[in-house]
Amino acid sequence: MSQGVFLSFEGIDGAGKSSHVEALAQAFRDAGRAVVLTREPGGTPLAEQLRALALNAPMDPLTEALLMFAARRDHLQSVIEPALARGDVVLCDRFTDATFAYQGYGRGFDLAVLEALERWVQTVDALPGALRQPDLTIWFDVPVAIAAQRLAGARVPDRFESQPQAFFQRVADGYAARAAAQPQRFARIDGAQDRDAVRAQVLAAVRSKGML
Ligand SMILES: Nc1ncnc2c1ncn2[C@@H]1O[C@H](COP(=O)(O)OP(=O)(O)O)[C@@H](O)[C@H]1O
Numbered sequence: 085m086s087q088g089v090f091l092s093f094e095g096i097d098g099a100g101k102s103s104h105v106e107a108l109a110q111a112f113r114d115a116g117r118a119v120v121l122t123r124e125p126g127g128t129p130l131a132e133q134l135r136a137l138a139l140n141a142p143m144d145p146l147t148e149a150l151l152m153f154a155a156r157r158d159h160l161q162s163v164i165e166p167a168l169a170r171g172d173v174v175l176c177d178r179f180t181d182a183t184f185a186y187q188g189y190g191r192g193f194d195l196a197v198l199e200a201l202e203r204w205v206q207t208v209d210a211l212p213g214a215l216r217q218p219d220l221t222i223w224f225d226v227p228v229a230i231a232a233q234r235l236a237g238a239r240v241p242d243r244f245e246s247q248p249q250a251f252f253q254r255v256a257d258g259y260a261a262r263a264a265a266q267p268q269r270f271a272r273i274d275g276a277q278d279r280d281a282v283r284a285q286v287l288a289a290v291r292s293k294g295m296l
């Protein structure tokens with residue numbers, strides 16, 4: 085049986101990540117792997133309900149962080165852990181780095197509290213003494229102005245997408261800080277390139293880790 089693989093995709097809104105998750109899923113399927121394509125917040129019926137609240141209802145930063153982690157716990161227990169136990173490839177559009185980047189750096193919420201919640205939520209039976217983390221995080225790094233340009237007119241903005249560029253600059257700085265702190269887990273993609281170049285860079289990053 086193959087070993088389970090857990091990949092997450094991160095970046096500010098409009099960075100272009102969602103456009104590439106499906107292409108990568110197909111590459112894994114072509115290589116004979118079973119793929120679970122999922123997203124956060126969301127990925128289970130309960131977590132999708134929490135997503136709708138988190139993205140649309142006004143709330144304070146602690147409530148927002150708790151909803152993100154509540155959704156994550158359900159998602160881990162119901163979808164991600166069973167998939168990894170089966171040996172599947174899990175491709176997750178955002179994971180905990182998004183909580184640090186958006187709630188922590190973007191909203192200015194206490195990073196130590198987020199770390200405590202992360203410990204509670206990502207402690208799983210399969211990993212005694214360790215936390216569940218992605219094996220690889222594909223980080224789409226794009227200047228804030230380019231991401232805003234891509235989003236303009238593309239869809240109706242939610243509570244996050246309607247934030248000012250200064251918010252997204254803090255979120256982007258948050259991703260950069262996390263990537264610098266854990267360089268072995270992050271693959272930085274230059275998301276300002278055209279789609280074909282971005283796709284090639286994503287595939288190369290995954291191949292260089294021996295996952296494909
Ligand atoms: N490399 C790219 N160049 C130009 N536009 C892009 C590129 N990648 C995605 N887009 C467009 O930018 C918008 C946001 O892309 P999306 O994949 O939804 O971003 P995200 O999931 O990171 O928010 C979409 O309209 C998409 O078609």
Ligand SMILES: Cc1cn([C@H]2C[C@H](O)[C@@H](COP(=O)(O)OP(=O)(O)O)O2)c(=O)[nH]c1=O
Pocket residue numbers: 097098102123124125139152177178179180182183184186187244245
């Ligand atoms: C997972 C997660 C997402 N978010 C935000 C980032 C995005 O603005 C939003 C939804 O993410 P996403 O699914 O990437 O949005 P879209 O499909 O519209 O591109 O939720 C957080 O603030 N914290 C989190 O922990």
